[in-house]
Amino acid sequence: MGKKTGEVQTVDQFLDSTLESVDSAEDLVLDVAQKAGFPEEDLHKIGMAVRESMVNAVVHGNQYSAHKKVHVSVSKGPDRLTVTIADQGKGFDLGTVPDPLADTNILRHSGRGMFLIRAFMDELQVRRLSPLGTEVTLTKYLGRK
Amino acid sequence: MSVKLSTRQVGDVSVLDVAGRITLGEGSSALRDTLRDLMSKGHKKILLNLGEVSYIDSSGIGELVSGFTTVANQGGQLKLLGLTKRVKDLLQITKLYTVFDVHDDEASAVRAFS
Numbered sequence: 502m503g504k505k506t507g508e509v510q511t512v513d514q515f516l517d518s519t520l521e522s523v524d525s526a527e528d529l530v531l532d533v534a535q536k537a538g539f540p541e542e543d544l545h546k547i548g549m550a551v552r553e554s555m556v557n558a559v560v561h562g563n564q565y566s567a568h569k570k571v572h573v574s575v576s577k578g579p580d581r582l583t584v585t586i587a588d589q590g591k592g593f594d595l596g597t598v599p600d601p602l603a604d605t606n607i608l609r610h611s612g613r614g615m616f617l618i619r620a621f622m623d624e625l626q627v628r629r630l631s632p633l634g635t636e637v638t639l640t641k642y643l644g645r646k
Numbered sequence: 647m648s649v650k651l652s653t654r655q656v657g658d659v660s661v662l663d664v665a666g667r668i669t670l671g672e673g674s675s676a677l678r679d680t681l682r683d684l685m686s687k688g689h690k691k692i693l694l695n696l697g698e699v700s701y702i703d704s705s706g707i708g709e710l711v712s713g714f715t716t717v718a719n720q721g722g723q724l725k726l727l728g729l730t731k732r733v734k735d736l737l738q739i740t741k742l743y744t745v746f747d748v749h750d751d752e753a754s755a756v757r758a759f760s
């Protein structure tokens with residue numbers, strides 16, 4: 502589904518809670534980002550941030566439930582790309598995510614996803630949805646180093 | 647292609663050549679299974695050649711860390727070879743670059759196993 506409002510173009514999809522959807526979301530967002538003119542290195546960062554966000558939604562949020570969907574929305578504005586990924590899970594407190602760079606956590610198997618999303622995007626917003634779900638909004642600006 | 651793994655011996659060092667994507671699912675589980683298989687067969691000097699790895703996510707990084715700690719806990723060594731710029735950048739921003747013994751050249755990497 503797509504719509505155009507002024508200079509902002511939005512495409513969105515409801516995806517199953519599967520690992521295949523992680524690939525689908527990455528492809529969807531990268532297609533829009535490529536057409537928006539992001540350079541190759543930014544495309545890699547955007548793709549990875551979307552992948553990590555989708556894994557959080559599918560694995561930790563919806564826990565692979567066949568009854569829950571992930572809503573992915575990508576908007577292309579004149580100077581930015583905005584991606585919103587919302588699951589229907591119980592949610593989590595961002596403040597409880599351990600710092601993966603702390604000496605005590607550096608050799609942990611997991612826990613680097615949110616850190617990488619922050620590192621690769623210009624902005625990250627996380628909000629709880631009512632009654633269930635977590636929505637993350639990722640923003641990348643064109644031409645920003 | 648998700649990931650392709652092949653193992654060869656260089657002296658007493660097991661070189662695991664990895665190509666493709668190490669991401670959650672097939673890629674990271676294939677790497678985990680292959681490393682476990684090597685360790686179960688008594689291989690304790692493992693050189694992970696990542697020169698043909700095009701993409702690695704946080705799950706893949708987790709498998710590298712798990713492999714490193716598991717081999718070390720069993721008295722062995724796991725070293726990395728041929729990092730692409732993207733993989734190197736990822737290990738640097740996650741502060742893991744200095745945790746691993748990283749080499750650009752296979753011969754020097756093999757010699758580095760004591």
